[in-house]
Amino acid sequence: MDRNTETKSMILKAFKKGYTPTAEELLQKLREAEPNFSRATLYRNLASFCENGKLKKVSVVGKTDRYELNTGCNYHLVCEVCGKIEDLEMAGAIKTPARLMDYEVHSHELMFYGVCPKCQKKRK
């Protein structure tokens, strides 16, 4: 399992730091080079890259999911206008309470992912 293919490296090569496309945006980009690039293959590979930790899927309420290189960073800046997502290095990022990395910040959301007490019990 997990063989090296031209298709897979094309996908990974497309990701550079700070590039957080939706699957369809990425497909469009890949089809510039390879007009028949398969949508199914792209989605399947994106999913598997997320499983093996090479990529990370980021979800913003009301928007299509985006993918990024998995840097291990769990802090993000989301532009509500253009949809872009950036990693946020917390150290030194805070400028004023409403300003982070020159973003004008309107709100934030902190999510903890885990297992609730009920499901912990059921699991045993």
Next chain:
Amino acid sequence: MDRNTETKSMILKAFKKGYTPTAEELLQKLREAEPNFSRATLYRNLASFCENGKLKKVSVVGKTDRYELNTGCNYHLVCEVCGKIEDLEMAGAIKTPARLMDYEVHSHELMFYGVCPKCQKKRK
């Protein structure tokens, strides 16, 4: 605009503290009382309740969006097993580094929403 209808209050009444259904789960519940409850009406009203702040849409990567009463709380606990989402009152919630409110916490995600520098400039 924004008239009081039986339909709207049925929707709001369905939400109790801690109930965070997907739209389809909620539809199913509403149809127990009103078997022909309209899906389109439900989605339209959910969207408008989110706009006026009565409800809040919560998004978890890879899962269908959920809705909750908007308590103004931006901290959430997400169960990866059953999908339930709970508000998290930070004060006093931390038990051990990996335990919050009896959740077994695996990861977390902090998102800041705002406007990026480029879009700030364009806006003017």
Next chain:
DNA sequence: ATAAATGCAAAGCCTTTGCTAATCT
């Protein structure tokens, strides 16, 4: 009266799946 809300069915967007052909090891 009239602007807004409802309900239905159809359309849309994004994503997944079934299946065959091609490809990697």
Next chain:
DNA sequence: AGATTAGCAAAGGCTTTGCATTTAT
């Protein structure tokens, strides 16, 4: 050779939209 991956088209889930009808103010 044998299992994995790619590609296409079709199906699926969730959400939105168009339009005619009903309802609140």
